[in-house]
Amino acid sequence: MILALLRRDLARFFPFTGSGAALPVVFFVAVAMLFPFAVGPDANLMAKTGGGVVWIAALLAAILPLEKLVARDIELGFFDQLRLRGLAEEAMMAVRLLAHWLSFGPPLLLATFPAAALLKIEGETFRLLLAGLLAGTPGLAAIGLMIAALTASLRAGAALSGLLLIPLALPILIFGAGALARQDAASLGFVGAISLALVAITPFAAGAAIRAAREG
Amino acid sequence: MQASAPSLTADNLACRRGERLLFRRLSFRLGAGEARHVMGANGAGKTTLIRAVAGLTTPYAGTVTRDGALALLDERTGLDPDLPLGRALAFWAGIDRVGGLALESCCDRLGLGNLLDVPVRYLSTGQKKRAALARVLGQGAKVWLLDEPLSGLDTASQSLVSALVREHCGGGGIALIASHQPLDVPGMTSFAIEDFAPAEAEEKEQA
Structure with a gap:
């Protein structure tokens, strides 16, 4: 049952097969493309700030798919x-988290290659950026799913979820982008730890939210 | 699935919507082959009762005992609107471990044979209802909870629903049906949910 559910969720959310699901990745690359136009093609400036821009783009791209993540299935x-059929809400949400990350994390990591080229991010910085996104995107996906489940029964849920995600994602952003500024891989450990904690609690929080939405 | 005979028991059930008590002291027991028709006006609490019996919401008071697999039909189809009907039904058939042939015969029975390539969102209200019925029929559960199974259906389909319920109960199944329309099922007993609505004095006491 779990496998059938995962296949269905993936088909729903995966870029190019799901409905409009490629949008976050397109958005992500578009931000990276626009940035040099906005600040000018100064290679030094871009090398310094480019990593931060990629992180912000990733965070904003994480907001886009939230609207249809949970509310439509409710x-x-x-x-x-x-x-x-006897499946616990926690299991449904764990599957959804995996499907959401698979449809959002790896495509974003792939899109980081062209984005980094556009922003002149190279060498060690690029490796740190890629490792940071790999460690951080599960956390972003978890926050997103939690918020999507909590706001699913609210009328202005979609608008609200974007506002809620930003402050919750700050720790990931600070440690992830901070690793680039200091060229220090140690803070990526924090990103991974935050992600792990979020991934661990999300199925329970989101499952409880789904149950609560029924009582409403 | 349990080998024992299915049963569905509600004991002293009370449910609220928001702050308002909809019904209380509602008890019934359904054994194999029995069907019960829950009648009541719109907003009387039929859907609330069905959802509480299904275990989706926690009743305000009382208990529900279920023995046997449940199938639920309500105003929502549970079928992916973007998928063609055939694939949307096949997903649930896979979950319920129903073979392709069994699913096909369910679809034919409900006159969906030529709609299988049509995305669910293009189906009409009645066609969606029949699609949801095909899902319930294919599930093969012993206990059917049907919430307004006749709404949106034409006369021919309405009598088909009655026939399906008759067959289901004839095969030892249980059906609890909330509807304000009559069904043609011999031996089916009924109760009105208004009979269990709290008297005004009680409601004041509640508040």
């Missing part, structure tokens, strides 16, 4: 039907 009665 409206559809999808989670109710799974519940009747």
Whole structure:
């Protein structure tokens, strides 16, 4: 049942097969492309600030898919039907988290290659950026899913989720982008730790939110 | 799936919507082959009852005991709107471990045979209802919870629903049906949910 659910969720959210799911990646590359136009093609300036821009783009790209992550399946009665078949909400959300990350993390990492080229990020900085995004995107996906589940039953949920994600994602951004400024891989450990903690609590928080939305 | 006979028991059930008590002291017991029709006006609490019996919400008071797999039909289809009907149904068939042939015969039974390539979101209200019925039928669960199974259906499909319920109960299944329309199922008992609504004095006491 879990595998069938994962296949379905992936088909829903994966770029180019799901509906409009490529948008976050396109958005991510677009930001990286626009930045040199806005600040001018100074290679030094770009090498210094480019990594931070990529992180901000990644964070904002994480907001885009939130709207349809949970709310549509609640409206559809999808989670109710799974519940009747004995599947716990926590398991549904764990599967959804995995599917969400797979459809958002790896494509973003791939898109980092052209983005880094546009921003003149090279060598050690590029490696730190890639490692940081690899460690940070599961955390971003977890925050996103948690917020999407919590706001699913609210009318202005979509607008609210963007506002909620930004402060919660700050620690990941600070340590992730901070590693680039100091050229120090140690703070990526913090990014990984934050991500792990978020990934661990998200299925429970989101599952409880789904149950609470039913009672409403 | 349990080998024992299915049963569905509600004991002293009370449910609220928001702050308002909808019904209380509602008890019933359904054994193999029995069907019960829950009647009531819009907003009387039929859907609330079905969802509490399904275990999706926690009742305000009382207990529900379920023995046997549950299938739920309500106003939401549970089918992906972007997928063609055939693939949307195949997803649930895979979850419920129903073979392709069984699914096909369910679709034919409900007259969906020529709609399988149509995305779910293009289906009409009645067609969506029939698609959801095909999902319930394919599930093969012993206990059916049907919330307004007749709404949006034409006369032919309505009598088809009655026939399906008759067959289901004839095969030892249980059906709890919330509807304000009559169904043609011999032996089906019914109750009105308004009979369990709290008296005004009680409601004041609640507040």
